[in-house]
Amino acid sequence: xxxxxxxxxxxxxxxxxxxxxxxxxxxxxxxxxxxxxxxxxxxxxxxxxxxxxxxxxxxxxxxxxxxxxxxxxxxxxxxxxxxxxxxxxxxxxxxxxxxxxxxxxxxxxxxxxxxxxxxxxxxxxxxxxxxxxxxxxxxxxxxxxxxxxxxxxxxxxxxxxxxxxxxxxxxxxxxxxxxxxxxxxxxxxxxxxxxxxxxxxxxxxxxxxxxxxxxxxxxxxxxxxxxxxxxxxxxxxxxxxx
Amino acid sequence: xxxxxxxxxxxxxxxxxxxxxxxxxxxxxxxxxxxxxxxxxxxxxxxxxxxxxxxxxxxxxxxxxxxxxxxxxxxxxxxxxxxxxxxxxxxxxxxxxxxxxxxxxxxxxxxxxxxxxxxxxxxxxxxxxxxxxxxxxxxxxxxxxxxxxxxxxxxxxxxxxxxxxxxxxxxxxxxxxxxxxxxxxxxxxxxxxxxxxxxxxxxxxxxxxxxxxxxxxxxxxxxxxxxxxxxxxxxxxxxxxx
Numbered sequence: 001x002x003x004x005x006x007x008x009x010x011x012x013x014x015x016x017x018x019x020x021x022x023x024x025x026x027x028x029x030x031x032x033x034x035x036x037x038x039x040x041x042x043x044x045x046x047x048x049x050x051x052x053x054x055x056x057x058x059x060x061x062x063x064x065x066x067x068x069x070x071x072x073x074x075x076x077x078x079x080x081x082x083x084x085x086x087x088x089x090x091x092x093x094x095x096x097x098x099x100x101x102x103x104x105x106x107x108x109x110x111x112x113x114x115x116x117x118x119x120x121x122x123x124x125x126x127x128x129x130x131x132x133x134x135x136x137x138x139x140x141x142x143x144x145x146x147x148x149x150x151x152x153x154x155x156x157x158x159x160x161x162x163x164x165x166x167x168x169x170x171x172x173x174x175x176x177x178x179x180x181x182x183x184x185x186x187x188x189x190x191x192x193x194x195x196x197x198x199x200x201x202x203x204x205x206x207x208x209x210x211x212x213x214x215x216x217x218x219x220x221x222x223x224x225x226x227x228x229x230x231x232x233x234x235x236x237x238x239x240x241x242x
Numbered sequence: 243x244x245x246x247x248x249x250x251x252x253x254x255x256x257x258x259x260x261x262x263x264x265x266x267x268x269x270x271x272x273x274x275x276x277x278x279x280x281x282x283x284x285x286x287x288x289x290x291x292x293x294x295x296x297x298x299x300x301x302x303x304x305x306x307x308x309x310x311x312x313x314x315x316x317x318x319x320x321x322x323x324x325x326x327x328x329x330x331x332x333x334x335x336x337x338x339x340x341x342x343x344x345x346x347x348x349x350x351x352x353x354x355x356x357x358x359x360x361x362x363x364x365x366x367x368x369x370x371x372x373x374x375x376x377x378x379x380x381x382x383x384x385x386x387x388x389x390x391x392x393x394x395x396x397x398x399x400x401x402x403x404x405x406x407x408x409x410x411x412x413x414x415x416x417x418x419x420x421x422x423x424x425x426x427x428x429x430x431x432x433x434x435x436x437x438x439x440x441x442x443x444x445x446x447x448x449x450x451x452x453x454x455x456x457x458x459x460x461x462x463x464x465x466x467x468x469x470x471x472x473x474x475x476x477x478x479x480x481x482x483x484x
Contacts, residue, residue, distance in 0.1 A: 014460045014463075014465065015456065015460065016456055016468075016469050023265065023266075023468075023470065024265075024425070024468040024469050024470040025468050026459065026460065026464075026465040026467070026468075026469075072463070072465070073463050075463040075465055076465070077463075077465035078465075183266070207476075207477060210477060211477065214257065214258055214477075217268065218256045218257065218268065221256075221314070221315050221317040221319075222268075223256065223268040223314070223317055223318070223319035223320075225268070226258075226265075226266040226267050226268075227258050227266050227268075228265065228266040228473075229473070231470075231471070234449075234476065235449060235452060235453065235456075
């Protein structure tokens with residue numbers, strides 16, 4: 001096993017997964033620190049901005065695992081690796097360690113960095129960032145991610161959608177990966193500032209965007225897409241650690 | 243093909259499936275009229291009580307199919323057969339008809355009536371009614387349903403949970419079907435009267451019950467269960483036809 005340390009922003013749960021293909025499933029979250037992106041509407045800046053680097057802890061696999069087992073009472077469940085961009089971190093040994101103990105692993109990433117250990121995952125969520133994020137899309141790295149994943153995990157696409165341009169992006173990128181299931185999610189336009197433990201949220205605005213997104217998908221008869229809100233935001237607002 | 247007519251309460255969509263294993267997926271709903279149960283908190287009495295029988299229409303398969311194709315623009319998608327108890331109706335020929343055209347079919351039933359045509363479904367949701375419904379549970383008919391389904395559809399369990407007794411029921415019944423995935427859903431204690439097109443709903447109360455249910459599942463480390471609210475109720479309240 002590699003002795004490389006993993007930069008961890010927070011470990012919390014078990015709670016339900018709030019979004020996407022695993023929505024509603026009991027999950028422990030390992031959120032890593034550090035990101036190669038700076039999305040305009042990022043809702044996890046405390047795990048992205050280097051100004052918060054001193055809140056991240058360099059942890060060994062046994063140390064992370066001790067915390068996951070404490071939280072889950074050693075009962076296997078889904079571990080979600082998120083960030084920041086968790087693909088930056090050397091997560092292969094952690095995944096191997098947990099899988100030997102019956103746990104399953106999902107990872108969510110923008111798809112900017114392809115890793116060989118993607119093939120060890122159970123679920124790989126590729127979430128290319130749409131125009132409203134201010135980031136650039138690179139199709140080739142997304143192709144690389146699916147190639148490294150191979151036949152290992154279930155690979156799905158997830159798109160945050162704020163507006164028409166984002167929606168058009170989601171349609172266009174999805175068309176290039178017809179083998180992947182697609183999840184659409186209305187964006188949260190009131191993300192928490194990075195130093196806030198809690199922050200007011202515009203649930204009505206999010207639900208309005210959800211209505212619009214459903215209407216948009218149905219009008220286009222894009223029946224292969226699944227449309228889901230961020231359930232944790234509806235349940236807990238912007239509160240952290242739930 | 244059988245010429246038997248199907249009693250239909252309403253056909254609507256496409257919209258997203260609001261609950262359970264297919265949550266978020268574009269769906270056309272065919273709601274049949276008539277039920278062998280009278281659950282105390284039924285949210286679809288207009289499709290259950292015989293007092294509303296004159297609002298149901300006896301339809302042939304071609305007539306139902308014309309409406310499904312009109313709503314979906316002939317683009318195949320998931321058709322959800324609900325009720326009432328749709329297992330009362332002769333739905334086998336409708337399913338065969340639609341599957342030949344590329345559509346998929348899900349059916350949700352309490353599991354009180356087992357049908358040979360369950361094996362033609364893509365998804366069978368068995369939703370045994372908990373103590374708060376006032377109905378009696380018969381394990382044998384549920385076993386019969388899974389047997390008739392065979393290797394055809396994906397079969398899952400769904401439980402509406404209002405209180406501790408319902409939760410204990412869900413745990414106990416699930417334990418007897420370890421091969422089936424389990425979906426838990428907080429009950430709606432303000433269901434619409436059958437003659438209301440819309441009706442005020444206590445979203446805060448439902449979300450409170452959702453919080454309680456998540457806490458309950460996590461405290462028990464029942465990590466095989468998925469916990470989801472009724473998304474359509476959060477999005478549209480008790481409004482009908484969405």
